[in-house]
Amino acid sequence: xxxxAASAPSASAGRAHGRAWRxxxxxxxxxxxxxxxxxxxxxxxxxxYLAPSSPIRGELSDALQAPSWAHWLGTDxxxxxxxxxxxxxxxxxxxxxxxxxxxxxxxxxxxxxxAGYGGGLxxxxxxxxxxxxxxxxxxxxxxxxxxxxxxxxxxxxxxxGFVTIPAFARLTRGQVLAVRALDYVESxxxxxxxxxxxxxxxxxxxxLSPLIVQASLSIAFAILTEAGLSFLGLGVQPPAPSWxxxxxxxxxxxxxxxxxxxxxxxxxxxxxxxxNLLGDALEDALDPRRQLDTAR
Amino acid sequence: MRGxxxxxxxxxxxGGVCAAATILLLAGAGAGAAPVPGGTLTIGLDVDPxxxxxxxxxxxATYLVGSxxxxxxxxxxxxxxxxxPWLATRYAVSPDGRTFTFTLRQDVRFSDGAPFxxxxxxxxxDRIVNPNFRPGGSLNALVGYxxxxxxxxxxxxxxxxxxxxxxxxxxxxxxxxxxxxKTTATQTLAAASRAPVGSGAFTFSEYVTAxxxxxxxxxxxxxxxxxxxxxxxxxxxxxxxxxxxxxxTRSITLSSGETQMIYILxxxxxxxxxxxxxxxxxxxxxxxxxxxxxAYLWLINVRKPPTDDVRVRQAILYAxxxxxxxxxxxxxxxxxACGYVSHVLLPDPAACAYYPxxxxxxxxxxxxxxxxxxxxxxxxxxxxxxxxxxxSLNSGGGDLPDIQPVQSQLLELGFDARIKxxxxxxxxxxxxxxxxxxxxxxxxxxxxxxxxxxxxxxxxGSNFNWSCFSDPxxxxxxxxxxxxxxxxKRRALYIQLDHALLDRAVAIPMMDELAVWVRRPTVQGxxxxxxxxxxxGDAYVTR
Numbered sequence: 072x073x074x075x076a077a078s079a080p081s082a083s084a085g086r087a088h089g090r091a092w093r094x095x096x097x098x099x100x101x102x103x104x105x106x107x108x109x110x111x112x113x114x115x116x117x118x119x120y121l122a123p124s125s126p127i128r129g130e131l132s133d134a135l136q137a138p139s140w141a142h143w144l145g146t147d148x149x150x151x152x153x154x155x156x157x158x159x160x161x162x163x164x165x166x167x168x169x170x171x172x173x174x175x176x177x178x179x180x181x182x183x184x185x186a187g188y189g190g191g192l193x194x195x196x197x198x199x200x201x202x203x204x205x206x207x208x209x210x211x212x213x214x215x216x217x218x219x220x221x222x223x224x225x226x227x228x229x230x231x232g233f234v235t236i237p238a239f240a241r242l243t244r245g246q247v248l249a250v251r252a253l254d255y256v257e258s259x260x261x262x263x264x265x266x267x268x269x270x271x272x273x274x275x276x277x278x279l280s281p282l283i284v285q286a287s288l289s290i291a292f293a294i295l296t297e298a299g300l301s302f303l304g305l306g307v308q309p310p311a312p313s314w315x316x317x318x319x320x321x322x323x324x325x326x327x328x329x330x331x332x333x334x335x336x337x338x339x340x341x342x343x344x345x346x347n348l349l350g351d352a353l354e355d356a357l358d359p360r361r362q363l364d365t366a367r
Numbered sequence: 368m369r370g371x372x373x374x375x376x377x378x379x380x381x382g383g384v385c386a387a388a389t390i391l392l393l394a395g396a397g398a399g400a401a402p403v404p405g406g407t408l409t410i411g412l413d414v415d416p417x418x419x420x421x422x423x424x425x426x427x428a429t430y431l432v433g434s435x436x437x438x439x440x441x442x443x444x445x446x447x448x449x450x451x452p453w454l455a456t457r458y459a460v461s462p463d464g465r466t467f468t469f470t471l472r473q474d475v476r477f478s479d480g481a482p483f484x485x486x487x488x489x490x491x492x493d494r495i496v497n498p499n500f501r502p503g504g505s506l507n508a509l510v511g512y513x514x515x516x517x518x519x520x521x522x523x524x525x526x527x528x529x530x531x532x533x534x535x536x537x538x539x540x541x542x543x544x545x546x547x548x549k550t551t552a553t554q555t556l557a558a559a560s561r562a563p564v565g566s567g568a569f570t571f572s573e574y575v576t577a578x579x580x581x582x583x584x585x586x587x588x589x590x591x592x593x594x595x596x597x598x599x600x601x602x603x604x605x606x607x608x609x610x611x612x613x614x615x616t617r618s619i620t621l622s623s624g625e626t627q628m629i630y631i632l633x634x635x636x637x638x639x640x641x642x643x644x645x646x647x648x649x650x651x652x653x654x655x656x657x658x659x660x661x662a663y664l665w666l667i668n669v670r671k672p673p674t675d676d677v678r679v680r681q682a683i684l685y686a687x688x689x690x691x692x693x694x695x696x697x698x699x700x701x702x703x704a705c706g707y708v709s710h711v712l713l714p715d716p717a718a719c720a721y722y723p724x725x726x727x728x729x730x731x732x733x734x735x736x737x738x739x740x741x742x743x744x745x746x747x748x749x750x751x752x753x754x755x756x757x758x759s760l761n762s763g764g765g766d767l768p769d770i771q772p773v774q775s776q777l778l779e780l781g782f783d784a785r786i787k788x789x790x791x792x793x794x795x796x797x798x799x800x801x802x803x804x805x806x807x808x809x810x811x812x813x814x815x816x817x818x819x820x821x822x823x824x825x826x827x828g829s830n831f832n833w834s835c836f837s838d839p840x841x842x843x844x845x846x847x848x849x850x851x852x853x854x855x856k857r858r859a860l861y862i863q864l865d866h867a868l869l870d871r872a873v874a875i876p877m878m879d880e881l882a883v884w885v886r887r888p889t890v891q892g893x894x895x896x897x898x899x900x901x902x903x904g905d906a907y908v909t910r
């Protein structure tokens with residue numbers, strides 16, 4: 072009985088996913104955004120091979136050189152190659168995105184599941200705590216947590232992860248509320264399935280699509296926030312490069328060496344907008360209403 | 368305080384800088400046009416002074432704005448370092464060095480109409496030491512003050528517990544500037560902060576925090592200031608100080624015409640590239656003068672390992688290539704320092720022989736101290752890494768530009784050099800508790816007694832002995848310097864003291880800074896004192 076119930080929503084899953092992917096790739100912005108995001112991921116993964124020189128060592132006598140064949144994006148105030156710092160900086164930004172979203176999802180999704188499925192006092196308690204976190208502007212709260220924990224990569228990841236928890240918790244709870252009274256969940260319950268099994272096998276898989284979209288959008292937010300924290304000196308500490316700290320250095324040379332600000336600025340802009348648009352495209356592709364439209 | 372004969376002994380670079388500044392000044396004023404009365408001069412300033420009251424303030428910006436324009440002092444110190452009469456026409460020092468007698472001008476009135484007399488001087492000094500008052504730097508200028516005696520309406524005696532040689536110099540820095548007892552007695556401290564009443568050529572008319580300060584001409588002013596070439600009120604209607612913390616933005620305001628004059632200081636986020644960029648514009652004039660005071664220093668914590676070992680501290684001084692850092696980052700804004708007091712205040716070529724850049728010697732010293740190179744290019748001793756931490760001031764604009772270069776050079780030598788970047792409050796707290804290895808500082812001062820604030824043992828846990836340095840021999844020399852009246856003996860003593868401190872490697876003498884003012888050629892008649900504060904009584908803007 073339980074198996075029958077489980078098979079009900081997943082019977083057409085393969086075909087639906089296929090349609091979703093086709094819709095995703097048909098989106099005009101999906102391919103360029105995927106390419107940009109892919110480049111960022113490639114830079115992060117292969118920084119050691121791609122960077123032409125050390126990102127933390129430079130000659131002071133080479134400081135503030137304009138872009139040239141030797142240094143495609145010029146050198147910073149310490150004579151370090153901007154391309155190398157940009158490539159290694161991608162690692163920090165991407166890791167920031169991945170780790171903080173993982174933290175947020177690991178905490179937020181179970182909280183949302185518990186609140187949505189448990190209901191009652193548990194729901195009230197969890198959601199009021201989440202509302203309390205949401206009451207603070209995310210960037211300001213991340214700034215406060217990061218400052219309290221002390222500057223550094225780990226504390227900035229924890230801060231960004233923490234402020235992203237409410238998004239996952241609320242979204243998961245909403246999805247759980249939508250599916251928990253559906254027939255296949257009722258069937259599973261009637262068949263004697265335990266709460267954890269119902270949540271893991273029936274509820275969560277059907278809440279996954281919006282969570283994937285949320286993860287993509289949250290990665291963009293995390294990259295931007297990490298850059299903001301680094302710009303304020305609360306992120307990755309020198310001499311390690313990050314796009315935010317590169318912007319901070321460039322700020323002192325806006326007129327005399329604008330390339331120091333432009334390169335990390337464009338990198339942040341392109342990566343963040345790519346992840347955001349990818350999230351939008353995924354949302355469109357995975358939206359059940361669109362699936363119904365296509366089915367008709 | 369310093370005679371003309373001393374000027375000849377300044378180093379070559381200093382002479383060059385002064386000559387260049389003079390030429391530029393002459394070029395700027397060379398039009399020889401008659402002063403134009405009226406108009407507004409707008410100036411870009413780097414920091415908000417937070418208070419304009421000379422007695423409450425601990426910020427140089429307060430004196431930079433008001434000390435030559437609003438709140439006048441008993442003495443004036445010209446660009447050559449010589450003390451000149453100002454509100455006091457004469458002074459005499461008692462043979463024991465404890466009593467100073469001043470004869471005051473009789474033609475001075477505060478802008479609220481109150482007369483300036485001996486009672487006013489006594490009221491001002493008593494205000495500073497009043498336990499209910501909240502003094503800033505002014506209290507440090509009155510160490511050992513026991514009271515003032517009004518001899519007659521225009522003669523006043525100031526008494527100290529001990530001989531106090533720096534007092535005359537301190538009378539000219541602005542911290543002991545005069546405020547009107549009539550108005551100030553009726554003001555709250557907050558009100559006095561916004562609009563202190565003085566006797567100068569301008570009065571404060573508006574102060575919007577973190578935005579601007581406006582001074583307007585004092586129409587009743589009818590004297591000739593010691594630096595001035597004319598008698599009577601100022602030419603300008605008003606002077607507006609726009610507070611623009613970002614140095615790049617400040618330079619853009621000059622180019623766009625939003626300001627006609629800006630201030631540039633290396634000890635901040637300003638870099639030499641901004642000055643170079645500005646100087647490419649033929650439409651600006653640069654006035655650059657060496658700053659008297661301490662050198663720009665990296666104070667080294669002598670209490671906390673690993674820098675409690677003098678060999679490690681000496682290694683650091685050998686390892687930092689100050690010349691290269693300044694050439695790359697601060698060019699045009701300063702020169703490598705030799706000793707702990709700036710060259711203009713205490714010329715001491717012998718100090719330059721200490722600690723040339725020598726990374727090999729630095730490595731040897733670390734080896735001798737037992738710090739051997741370990742994994743990841745970090746030296747170790749007894750399993751512990753050679754870790755040092757810079758307590759770096761970051762008010763949101765990033766660390767000072769030289770923090771990372773120094774970190775980079777220490778990393779090369781095998782230090783695990785880290786930067787603790789934090790805001791003013793947290794940084795100060797760590798400085799007071801001797802928590803980290805390094806902290807940066809630059810003190811503007813017109814007397815080498817500034818070394819007392821930096822290295823006197825009573826100042827550990829407060830401002831500014833952040834090296835946490837305590838040495839009875841140094842304390843004895845500092846006390847002797849304060850009580851020695853003879854100028855030549857005093858100078859010899861401070862040079863000896865500087866060398867003793869260099870032997871102990873208590874700080875990295877990073878840079879002798881220049882104060883740089885950049886203005887449009889239409890701005891003329893600006894004068895500067897020894898501390899490079901501007902006076903606008905003679906200034907005017909041509910159209």
